[in-house]
Amino acid sequence: MNTEVLEKQTISLMNTISDIGAATAVLNWDQETYMPHGASMMRAEQISTLSTLMHQMLTGENAKDLVLKLKDGNATSQNPLMRLFVEEHEKAVKLPEDLVKKVSKAQALGQDIWKEARSKKDFSIFAPILDELLTLKREEAECRGYADNRYDALLDIFEPGATVAHLNPVFDKLRDATSTIVHAIEPVKHTVNDAPMRQHFPGDAQMAFSKFIAEKMGFDFSYGRMDLTAHPFCTSFTQHDVRLTTRINEQDLSSCLYGVIHETGHGLYEQGFPIEYARTFAAEGASIGMHESQSLLWETIITRTEEFWEFALPHFAKYFPEQAKGLSARDMYHAVNTVMPSLIRVEADEITYNMHIILRFEIERDLINGTLATKDIPEAWNAKMKEYLGVVPSNDALGCLQDVHWSFGGFGYFPSYTLGKLYAAMEWKKIQEVMPNVHSDIANGEFSGILNWLRKNIHSYGKTETPGEIIKLVTGNPLSEEEFVRYAYGKVSSVYGIQLA
Template sequence: MEDYNRLKKIMNTVSDLGSAVAVLGWDQETYMPDGAVEARSEQLATLSTLIHDFMTNDAARAAVAAVPSYIGTLSDRDQRVVKTFVKDHTRTIRLPADLVEEQARVASLAQDAWKRARQASDFSIFQPMLERTVDLKRREAELLGPADHPYDNLIDTYEPSATVGSLTPVFDRLRAGTVDLLSKIGPLQDKVPDDVLYRTYDGNKQLDMARQIIDILGFRFETGRIDLSAHPFCTTFAISDVRLTTRIRENDLRSCLFGLIHEAGHGMYEQGVSRELARTPSAQGASMGIHESQSLFWENVIARSEEFWQWAFPRLRAAFPDQLADQTPESFFKAINKMRPSLNRVESDELTYNMHIILRFEIERDLIGGTIEVKDIPELWRTKMQASLGVVPPNDAEGCLQDVHWSFGGIGYFPSYTLGKLYAAMEWNALERQMPDARTRIVNGDFAPIREWLRTHIHDNGRTETPDEIIRRVASRPLTEVDFLDYVGRKAARVYGF
């Protein structure tokens, strides 16, 4: 097995370098001083180039060439790990080192430009860096080979095998179903007050309560921690080292609480990957869509359920007795599930959130396809928001500058958010079929069996299965919007009484 051991050594090295990149990226978003941006961009570019070199050098090519001679002797899981590396290798050799290095350098500088642009609410500050990013991404899409649409190659980075052709009909049906539900909800908006969410809540108490809740849900603090950042995220340096970040707004109870539950969903996925996969390309989520399904499963399906607040509300009211004195578990459940068009993707409700993603999907598709240019984005954003949700952002910060993703080159990422919602609804239906008392367990705060079900059916396998393989195995059918529309429709009926 000498050839296999050589390949494992390469996989371990690439994984370790990727972890070093993650450490520097986490630090840039949490503790790095502002003046270190240029130095950090060079450090990240160097590490990205090293990863590319280890993935494409003669040793890697020889190791991949030797795979057919022994792969049949490996276990099924090890075969899948090797095939994942071979796929990554094949993709990487198509991208020249100078492109990889330039993308890493531009991403670090673009993130700084995005922060300044958002603070000033001025897209023109970010526009030059985004133009460089889009040019690099168009080049990447072209180099990755022929596709029905160039954007397909970028989507595949985050959601293997998903394409413009496969996603468009799903998104079209999802949009139609969303519009239909919104038409029922619209006349009933005044029935559901949500002012309780915008009272003043001490930030330290918010963070403490959120920390307690994710601890009970199952995030392991012996292998994880929480820090603050401008944009909440989860990152992993190893299966035994998972970092969450959140932000606190004293006049918005949702931001820290649900943001941290969301990131903890990501974190529990990473903590649940089999240790057998450590330091391989399979020691991570199967795709960003499957990853999002785990964060959204906990944030929305569990933590925005009526059963959850029968358990959690007494704890929250004990922390904020004055602010919640006039609330009940039922009124609080309805407040956190109010559905209405809004400007901000991150703080939108379950139903309208997907309209924000479809907007971004269409803009990215047309950017990479070359039918629009970066300069068109602000006006196009306003037009699409008006058409899809009936609201128009008053400035760039509340419009096209609200997301960090384009600054780090994450073009192709956004569809995964909606796919995560669709997968999560399918996973919940599958879990309820196998665990009929799941809702009772939630009322009792007994989350361990639910977490273990997710670990067994999804987490443990890491990236050894494709998203399609996972959802067909778990839900017994391919991706569909039907489960989600049924789930959110039943919740809307409960909240609004129709």
């Protein structure tokens, strides 16, 4: 078979699998937005059927045959799409079907039990199923394989190439720097507050203002839309159909506004993959961490500058005339940049957020390696909260039961959030170098320069390069905490009027 025919057949199979994946994503989106409650059970069956089908197609005889021929013909070194197909196939066949079934059963059970445990604030209810999930995930890690640390096999699912050996020193230094900030702010922490964001904001106006900002950022609503859900997310059914969701808290504009900006950052990445990658495995983010860098660059860096509020305040005043009275861009800049140690990860500020992640990383790493026992999680959690942030949860619901991730066995996912912050800071440094006018562009509401840079330097790769390769291509450096720490010191110094670093 000649290479052209072989590649055509491989693309065709990828198209089919991607289309089923898109349909599955539509079913999930519908479930969160509009589906009637009574449909849950049947919807679960439908999603399970489509997922099984995708797995069968990726691991079946046809796929096996294509992979053999692709490797034989050396097509994988010529065409990144072929390489991706082979990689995804080889990852999928590594997991025995029996294990996949056991994991998926434990996941379903895990989520139900976690909800109960959280509502009863009692970790001991969750411990047995969590222990089972950990056993299965250790087994999965062994199947996936790793060079050095068992946890690496799970990290690799979300962040290809990430290892404990690499993350340990990065996270250690980040933890120390964050401690420095937290301690430096302590004496002046009440001098800055977020009152301007915590007024009463009518829901419809919140949606309209947030949508206006999303459009300004460059999100194309002819290829996407925005709806309300209990938990905000971004999902994509090809570059031509990207769905954002948000929620409204009428007493706090941040939840909707910065939620939408965050999801729009993800959405711009999804809309930005080259169209020729549509319906293939390349039309995806390079990793969860790289995806987070796209949302966080917009949410925590660009739109929390004083320049952003110079642009946004007059518009804010149109949507919220009463609430805007007497507010300056500087007031808004302060209001959206307060730093305050707290118990709940998803409510944490940009700086202390990383402490929540580092804590989870350390616990997960030790659980997977068997050096921390499941029953000892609450104690370890609370001790680390005290040490890293100086606050201790009064119960498990405010502590080790707060996140959904472990209930579906998502060990290895948490670090991506912080990697996103580190990538974003590195990208931001580069953007400021190559676009010396970027701050005045922002003050003028002109974001197309930034978006074009992201399109060219990040989005255009899709999944054809690893995040490590991309960040090196873009910045010349491998992943490190340095830029983030420099950025954080600068931000905190400016907001709190203190001297750091």
